[in-house]
Amino acid sequence: MPRAASLLFLAFTFLSAAFGADLPRATPESQGVPSGAIIDFVEHASTEIDTLNSFMLVRHGKVIAEGWWAPYRAEDTHMLYSLSKSFTSTAVGMAIAEEKLSLDDRVLDWFPDLAPAEPAANLRAMRVRDLLRMATGHFAEQVRNYPWDAGSPAKRFLSLPVELKPGTHFMYNTPATYMASAMVQRATGQTVHEYLGPRLFKPLGIEGSWWETSVDGVSMGGFGLNLRTEDIAKFGQLLLQRGQWNGKQLVSAAWIDEATALQTSNGSDPNSEWEQGYGYQFWRCSTGGYRADGACGQFCLVLPEEDAVIAVTSGTADMGRVMKLAWTHLQDAMQQDALPENAAEQRKLKQTLAKLQIPTPQGAATSPMVEDASGSVYRIADDPLGLRALALRFDGEGHADGATLVYANDDGRQRIALGHGEWKRGSVTSVKGLSAMLNSVVAPPSGAYPVAAAGAWESDDTYQARVCLTETPYYVDVTLHFAEDGVTIDAKHNAVLSGEREQPKRVGTR
Structure with missing residues (x-):
């Protein structure tokens, strides 16, 4: 590696180490990505998206670019919204591996104390796998604006009419993820957050996380998890490695394969990122790969063919635009082999990343008023x-x-x-x-x-x-x-x- 590139790499490494990060760092070119492509992504994101909060690009297991739009910082946790769902799915997979749960368990069997007096046939037929693949048989209006603080969320869920046969109809259903979280808690005696602590978070070096809980003391499951950007990237890297981390199998490889594969069809529009199929709390992507995502633009984009992870936090109404920029400027630029080091472009990238900021109000410091x-x-x-x-x-x-x-x-x-x-x-x-x-x-x-x-x-x-x-x-x-x-x-x-x-x-x- 040329000396100038080495110095830039050391600068990246020093800045990252200051925040307690533990994914290895490398220059973009050493991992087959032109620095100029990352600059293009950042510049387009800064002008076209209101607003990106952070991003981290991982290739071949190494962080090759990372940035935070001030006042956001690397050391701060960030609200993940529905990106939380994929962590709940992982907890279910771990509980299944420990033989505490099964995909074919009936939902009602875990909540006899909350069940209706005479449950209908469709409710009796609902299983764990139906919760995970968003195919519970409910209609959207039944779970939209769910009253989370109005009594037991699980009891309310079990009181809802199940109009369609479970497993036959996709309908995005955050209360269903809550039920999966509640089942893990009943099966293990721990909240999903507590359960994942020693099994997932500690091995990955994730510290300072927190998860909102319901009035019943259950991790919300479908939302409420708060992590750092690098923690999202680590989770994506774990998925890429099919559950293996530092030589230890944390999550079953078979579970990750199944959870991230298409389990439910959710449309046929080839241009919609929300109609490429759904797994067990994971979305399929139009350009290959899969993702965990959350409202306002929280992403863990996993690209197995490119051996890459893109972690993003943001505050935007246009989530599709974030992905479009990632596919166009990052995914399409990834080469199979290492590229020649480009010290000038790496220097420009470093300067670009250092200047990222959400604009402050423009105007005078004082006024006649x-x-x-x-x-x-x-x-x-x-x-x-x-x-x-x-x-x-x-x-x-x-x-x-x-x-x-x-x-x-x-x-x-x-x-x-x-x-x-x-x-x-x-x-x-x-x-x-x-x-x-x-x-x-x-x-x-x-x-x-x-x-x-x-x-x-x-x-x-x-x-x-x-x-x-x-x-x-x-x-x-x-x-x-x-x-x-x-x-x-x-x-x-x-x-x-x-x-x-x-x-x-x-x-x-x-």
Whole structure:
């Protein structure tokens, strides 16, 4: 390896080691990928997707590129949404290997205490494999907007009419994954998160993970797992290696083959990434391979033919675009043999990755309105989102140090530091009131939400604050239009699971 390329490789390795990573690192060209192709992917992703949070590219078991769009960081966990499902499937496979479960077990046999008095024939026929392949016999409207906090989720699931014969009809069904998680817990005496700890997470070097639990103390299964980007990549590499890690078989190779193969047909559109077939909580991909994915663009893309894994976290409504860019700029560029080292392109790639950032609001640090607006408390009456009061305070000479957004909700008073032209980090114990989407975000085990924020005056009377929850896909733009007697508050999400990105206007008075 030429000296310049060696130095760049060492720089990548040093930066990665600082975050406690333990997948080996290599230059892209040494693993058959041109650095220029990765640059193209990153540049297109930065301009075409709102917004990528991170990505990691692994080829032949080595990380050849990785990047985080500030304020996201390598050491932070990230909400995975339905990417969690594939971990639940893996737990089921491990429990089957330990002879604690079987794919042919009837669902009702594991929940006699929650079963209806007279279960219908289709419910009696439902088996573990039907849960995993999303073929339970339910219709979409039965499980859409599932009331997770309204009593026992498992009991509610078993009370739903099963209109179709299980195994005959694909219908995406997150409550079905919850039932698989609950079955693992009943079979092993541990939540899925606890069960995977010594069997999967510890051997892979995954630390600091957490998983949301239901009112019944069950890992949510279909969502709620939080991991680092590299942890996603490790999981993908384990799948590529058919369950083997450091010489030990963690997961049955036969299970991975079966779980990632087509188990249910889910459409016939050759251009749709959601109609290529479904396995046991894994999607098949249009260009070969398979994936685990989650809402707003969380991906573990596994490409066996190319011996590659692409891990992505993001906050976007256009998940298909993320995959299209990955296929076009990354998968298509992968060569079978190593390429000549390209120090110039590797240097450019390193510089490109170092500059990744979600844009901060653009505008001035100060305004003629500052003296009047700064510190004034604006009260919001009868806000359905729960915002009770808001104030904006400015710091430093010329207000170059940014500002502080102070807001009150039913949980108390919160303070968020806002940088000017840069992200400032902090934490709050409640995000209720800022927007409808943030109202639904579950707090980490610490009870505090890590945030990063920035702001600027768009005009003399308008200030925009961008608040990012750095362990989720979300940021919200809060725009304050000041007038003599009050403030009008606009808020807009970068992505939502349901509803509108733009929130209703609210008015605060002094």
